[in-house]
């Protein structure tokens with residue numbers, strides 16, 4: 001009976017879709033973090049994560065083990081994102097809304113080109129410490145493998161950490177205040193500029209986790225590996241509402257599952273289109289996303 | 300003691316403050332009166348470092364303030380309750396208060412305790428979102444959040460804005476008590492001149508960017524010729 | 535006075551362009567000019583949207599795809615009909631798609647809109663690959679007879695000394711430049727018209743715009759439809775010349791949307807002359823990059839390239855990425871803005 005459920009086609013799709021969906025949610029979370037902090041939609045989120053994933057994971061060629069390489073990616077992700085904020089984003093606050101968009105698009109182009117120049121376009125396949133062969137139940141495969149379980153676990157763990165940081169710590173309170181009411185925060189003695197940089201840094205670290213986790217997928221590590229993921233992450237973030245971390249996670253999972261079902265029962269080419277159609281429909285009905293409260297009150 | 304001398308501020312072509320000099324003595328309440336657009340808010344924002352002046356100087360307890368960042372100025376012991384109170388609506392009452400203590404790096408637990416005894420209503424509502432508070436309660440929260448930083452100087456921008464006369468009275472009395480108990484130097488910007496003059500020691504009048512007088516509050520209140528400059532005193 | 539001057543400038547510009555096209559010796563340059571005409575049209579469309587209605591789109595390659603496919607489809611099913619009709623059909627269809635995409639767009643703020651259009655551009659090439667494969671040609675795309683020069687055009691040249699291919703390229707270049715000039719002229723009129731002013735008001739101050747009775751959503755949607763129509767025309771032009779519309783056409787992929795955005799910013803947002811400069815920059819970017827790398831010691835023979843053999847093919851994008859960031863931070867009005875600034879400085883210096 002349980003074995004039947006575990007190996008049922010739909011259940012398998014839901015499990016596999018959740019594994020991908022959680023990663024989409026993770027990418028969406030990065031976008032939401034940066035958006036909430038600085039009202040910038042980071043179009044270079046994907047390439048930034050890709051770039052630092054390369055920096056860390058290629059250390060495995062120099063005999064670093066997987067965990068050390070992943071840790072390097074995350075640390076570099078933090079530093080790189082924080083530096084990006086200081087050097088090219090700070091000059092653009094209080095400028096027209098499209099200026100930061102354009103700059104981050106420039107960053108997108110630059111990083112993908114540099115990555116391709118340094119590491120070529122041939123994908124690399126970091127060896128994961130987990131098997132990608134699905135768990136078996138009475139001889140039939142279930143929807144999850146040790147690898148995908150690890151991917152889900154890592155993504156959820158990072159999200160939980162971020163949630164705790166933002167909601168239950170003093171630092172989180174200051175971060176949220178700097179994002180919501182920068183001027184009032186300054187008047188209270190809070191170093192807003194520094195906290196915004198920190199916010200970018202955290203998003204960069206989360207992005208690096210997403211990058212590492214995605215590099216273990218069959219597509220491997222490639223300069224454009226996060227392009228599709230970024231689009232899906234954006235769709236998830238926009239559907240959930242760019243201000244809502246929980247919305248990002250939930251819509252990420254929903255999109256992952258829906259796409260998996262479409263892949264399995266219909267045609268894999270349709271999956272991306274369905275996501276876009278979903279986005280257009282949601283934005284037509286609720287431009288601010290599903291999970292954002294109608295009017296976010298400002299002081 | 301905070302002294303402002305020959306301060307001029309402009310927003311592009313609009314001159315908001317023109318050669319303004321005001322002194323606010325330690326431990327006293329100095330009211331700054333003036334009609335809409337007189338430059339009262341600009342004055343406080345310049346003290347706090349949010350606005351860069353064209354010329355002039357501001358010193359507070361021996362520190363030159365001009366050119367310092369707003370957060371540095373705040374940590375020098377200058378608390379600013381901005382126009383419209385500036386409570387963060389998405390935060391609970393307690394989160395707002397904690398933020399004040401965190402910014403000033405003062406003890407959070409002791410500070411909360413102190414403010415809750417001072418403003419019992421805030422203790423009752425500590426888990427509620429600031430968005431759900433009444434105007435008077437919000438003003439209490441803003442005051443509490445400023446006081447939790449143990450400031451030496453308190454800048455208040457129209458605390459009576461949008462409050463009923465009785466609530467205004469209440470707030471004004473609270474300010475008076477705070478000042479008397481802790482030797483606080485207060486600059487109180489108001490359009491509601493009558494209420495402000497009642498609790499103030501000194502008063503200055505701003506009129507289209509120029510300071511007209513800094514004299515004992517009672518004198519200002521008695522001076523008929525000054526009344527036309529601040530519209531708050533409808534009689 | 536300034537009106538006469540303007541008209542004179544148009545005529546002069548047209549003459550210079552015509553002479554330039556007719557005297558092109560190399561087929562590559564003629565082909566590049568053809569492309570530049572199409573790019574210019576697409577850039578004017580995007581520049582108008584961003585510079586004049588304050589919206590941003592990273593999805594115009596999608597509209598180009600729609601236009602390109604529509605033109606190819608129509609031509610296939612109505613052989614022998616004038617090319618102009620295919621173009622008009624392309625404009626109409628892409629304008630319609632622009633309306634559909636523009637509808638939510640009117641309610642969205644910058645970043646949402648940018649992300650949504652990007653998603654559209656990414657997903658669109660999958661449509662002909664997955665749907666109606668028999669009518670849209672699947673991943674092969676549609677193939678038509680490319681535009682060729684009529685006899686009278688051949689008669690203008692000494693066919694013994696010039697290859698027919700080159701004459702043909704000259705013809706397509708001429709067609710492309712003429713259409714681009716027409717678009718530029720129409721748009722310059724639109725910029726000064728009532729609609730143009732309305733759009734500027736919506737961009738600068740939507741509250742004021744509503745107060746004077748402008749319908750924000752409608753104005754924004756109009757801008758979007760216009761952008762889509764121009765992009766569609768550009769796509770159709772490319773297809774008519776090359777003879778193929780396929781999902782893998784460079785100009786139909788989302789990277790071209792990004793390239794368009796980059797070029798527009800470099801040229802100067804909202805400026806017509808900026809669009810012309812940007813279009814030329816776009817088609818000659820590889821040559822420009824090569825020139826730069828050769829003169830800075832970063833070329834294929836340099837020590838850097840010895841270490842990173844993959845650097846050379848990526849140099850173009852590296853340069854453009856850096857240029858885009860630097861331009862946006864230090865010279866947000868692009869090349870045209872820099873030139874205007876320089877001219878004003880010169881004038882003020884000479885006046886002194």
Ligand SMILES: Nc1ncnc2c1ncn2[C@@H]1O[C@H](COP(=O)(O)OP(=O)(O)OP(=O)(O)O)[C@@H](O)[C@H]1O
Pocket residue numbers: 310313314315333334335336337338339340341342382490
């Ligand atoms: N950010 C700004 N940009 C341009 N002008 C400004 C700005 N802030 C204030 N002003 C102008 O400066 C002048 C003084 O404004 P300020 O807000 O200091 O007046 P106020 O005395 O606080 O008025 P009120 O009683 O209405 O609050 C006004 O003419 C106002 O229009």
Ligand SMILES: [Mg+2]
Pocket residue numbers: 339340341382
């Ligand atoms: Mg004011």
